[in-house]
Amino acid sequence: MNFFKFAWSISPELLQGSLTSLELTVLAISIGLILGIPLSLGRVYGNKIIYTVTTIYIEAFRGTPILTQLFILYFGLPSIGIMFPPFTAAVIGLGLNSAAYQAEYFRGAIQAVKDGQMVAARSIGMSKIKAIRYIILPQMFRLVIPSWSNELILLLKASSIAYMIQVSELVSVGRLIASRNFRTFEVFLVIAFIYFVIVEVLNRILHSVEGKIKIPGL
Amino acid sequence: MGTLISIELALAFLGLGFVVGIPLAVGEVYGNKFVKNLAVLPIVEFFRSIPALVLLFLFYFGAGSLNLNFSPFIAALLAMGFRSAAYQSQIFRGAIKSIDVGQMQAARSIGMSKFKAIRYIVLPQALRISIPSWSNEYSSVLKDTSLVYALGVTELMRQGRYIVARTFGNAILVYVICALIYFVIVHFGVKLLDFLEEKYKIPGYEIKKVTTRA
Amino acid sequence: MTQTILKVENLHKSYGKTEVIKGVSFEIKKSETKVIIGPSGTGKSTLLRCINQLDRIDKGQVWLEDVEITKSHIDINQIRASIGFVFQSFNLFTHLTALDNVRIGLMRVKGMKEEEATKIALEELKRVGLGDKIHNYQAQLSGGQQQRVSIARALAMSPKLILFDEPTSALDPELIGEVLEVMVNLAKEGTTMIVVTHEMGFARSVANDIIFMDDGIILEEGPPGEIFKNPKHKRTAKFFSKITQLEGEKAK
Numbered sequence: 001m002n003f004f005k006f007a008w009s010i011s012p013e014l015l016q017g018s019l020t021s022l023e024l025t026v027l028a029i030s031i032g033l034i035l036g037i038p039l040s041l042g043r044v045y046g047n048k049i050i051y052t053v054t055t056i057y058i059e060a061f062r063g064t065p066i067l068t069q070l071f072i073l074y075f076g077l078p079s080i081g082i083m084f085p086p087f088t089a090a091v092i093g094l095g096l097n098s099a100a101y102q103a104e105y106f107r108g109a110i111q112a113v114k115d116g117q118m119v120a121a122r123s124i125g126m127s128k129i130k131a132i133r134y135i136i137l138p139q140m141f142r143l144v145i146p147s148w149s150n151e152l153i154l155l156l157k158a159s160s161i162a163y164m165i166q167v168s169e170l171v172s173v174g175r176l177i178a179s180r181n182f183r184t185f186e187v188f189l190v191i192a193f194i195y196f197v198i199v200e201v202l203n204r205i206l207h208s209v210e211g212k213i214k215i216p217g218l
Numbered sequence: 219m220g221t222l223i224s225i226e227l228a229l230a231f232l233g234l235g236f237v238v239g240i241p242l243a244v245g246e247v248y249g250n251k252f253v254k255n256l257a258v259l260p261i262v263e264f265f266r267s268i269p270a271l272v273l274l275f276l277f278y279f280g281a282g283s284l285n286l287n288f289s290p291f292i293a294a295l296l297a298m299g300f301r302s303a304a305y306q307s308q309i310f311r312g313a314i315k316s317i318d319v320g321q322m323q324a325a326r327s328i329g330m331s332k333f334k335a336i337r338y339i340v341l342p343q344a345l346r347i348s349i350p351s352w353s354n355e356y357s358s359v360l361k362d363t364s365l366v367y368a369l370g371v372t373e374l375m376r377q378g379r380y381i382v383a384r385t386f387g388n389a390i391l392v393y394v395i396c397a398l399i400y401f402v403i404v405h406f407g408v409k410l411l412d413f414l415e416e417k418y419k420i421p422g423y424e425i426k427k428v429t430t431r432a
Numbered sequence: 433m434t435q436t437i438l439k440v441e442n443l444h445k446s447y448g449k450t451e452v453i454k455g456v457s458f459e460i461k462k463s464e465t466k467v468i469i470g471p472s473g474t475g476k477s478t479l480l481r482c483i484n485q486l487d488r489i490d491k492g493q494v495w496l497e498d499v500e501i502t503k504s505h506i507d508i509n510q511i512r513a514s515i516g517f518v519f520q521s522f523n524l525f526t527h528l529t530a531l532d533n534v535r536i537g538l539m540r541v542k543g544m545k546e547e548e549a550t551k552i553a554l555e556e557l558k559r560v561g562l563g564d565k566i567h568n569y570q571a572q573l574s575g576g577q578q579q580r581v582s583i584a585r586a587l588a589m590s591p592k593l594i595l596f597d598e599p600t601s602a603l604d605p606e607l608i609g610e611v612l613e614v615m616v617n618l619a620k621e622g623t624t625m626i627v628v629t630h631e632m633g634f635a636r637s638v639a640n641d642i643i644f645m646d647d648g649i650i651l652e653e654g655p656p657g658e659i660f661k662n663p664k665h666k667r668t669a670k671f672f673s674k675i676t677q678l679e680g681e682k683a684k
Binding site: 113114116117119120121122123124125126127130134135138139142215216217 | 484486509510511512513514517519521522523524525526527536537540541569570571572582585586589
């Protein structure tokens, strides 16, 4: 079988794997978003205790490999009685990790919002919380889009690490196919191509979204 | 023990990345349209769009297809080295571009060839500017060394695995210790780079730190 | 008897070891326009920011009508909603249109429904002459227009008084006039205003009272006629001579 026929024949299986990878990515980035915003707010507006706690979290997850984090969740926790199925462990691990990176992106964006905005909001009687909610955060979301898009792509690529804890995502499926017919190199060429295409498509989509919600001056 | 291998790997990847990355960056900034669009950009895009793990498998198994016998270590070195080159080239590109165009003009005006100007005037400044972003790359590469586990290389993570298997030990303890080791190496590496940045600083030339990951 | 809107008593404020406001006391009655003048860096802006506690007060008391707003149990957000503040650097909300800028305080602080808030916002924007720019964003407005929107934003909250912190200092000369015009009209309509400014023409023609501040204290206070013609202190006279020197050069 020549290369293209071969590639075609394994596509359905690979597609399944890709879907799992995408699922993993979407779930993880959502967790990252939900956790990341409070983390960043804690680092910018919190008192000493909150600042210290959030900083420790962020440094811990950014300073260690994703593989190690996943191993701790999947292979490590069972030794103290907590057992996660592979997919769950991957989602939690990647999600917590992404939260740390997203928190830093959000923090950068918050700090890019001009100082005068908070003062003006307080001057018309908004409480700190209201000011953050109606004035700071709306601007932060627009400023953070380039970095956030980057994080989404990075997370998609990181989802491949879940292979190591037995999640049936794209790379795992690839290895499975290869173990049947030993054409590993070709399988992975196809896989590389698939990732390349998905990343390109995502980039285009994110770019056009950025254009649509642009505000003159932000 | 595994730690030393990991550090070795990281330095090797970074080294290869540096050696290949600079020509790539120079090609991208100063090269003509062909060099830039047909050679540099496709290479960079390729290595940046696919996951490191896939890259590792490609190089390792690809070698087999071409009847070369790469050891896992060599395959990893090539895969991750070139990957780092792609990322480093972008760092250097940004730094080179941020240097005032007047520098190059002044260099040419005293008779330097383009090559000499790049070598003696532009690069020294660009490299200094790159240090903050480069320390990000250092962190990334060090953490990515954990992935060569998948090729069977006995770096830190695999060593950890062996320890757990041998001693039926407390898996969580072992892996947390691995995490701590990575953290410490990353942390001190970055501190070292910060120190170097201070030491080789050009007085009066303040650069804002950019915290984005490649 | 005209009601006293604001009373400041023995205000002190320090930045670190340096005391910038060294015991300032004054009062303002309803519909009065008080203008604070003086050399730069003598605490004038800081004084304004202390009144609505955007900067913390170290010692002293402030009353808004009959309520002592320096007491610790006071909800400062409510108080700020009754005091308008116009900034030197405008500080319009970058992500909102002019209309939204003026509406947001009504809707999110005072809890008004959108319909009512919009009505008031439109009125105030028309009042400052920007009825046709309501959908423009901050980046699409000139400095003078931005400042007028910020005045509308303050007015919309129906404040008891408005504080102006060097409202025209960041404007290009040709844009200063449009903002001063709005302020003059406000004064004529009876708005209670405290204005920190270097615009002597405005001070002379519109102020009921002038306060001259130097080095953290009020050196002189009185109607414009008195202050400008017969300053009691040497420093006041010196300040004026410098100003008229500049204005004379400008005229040339």
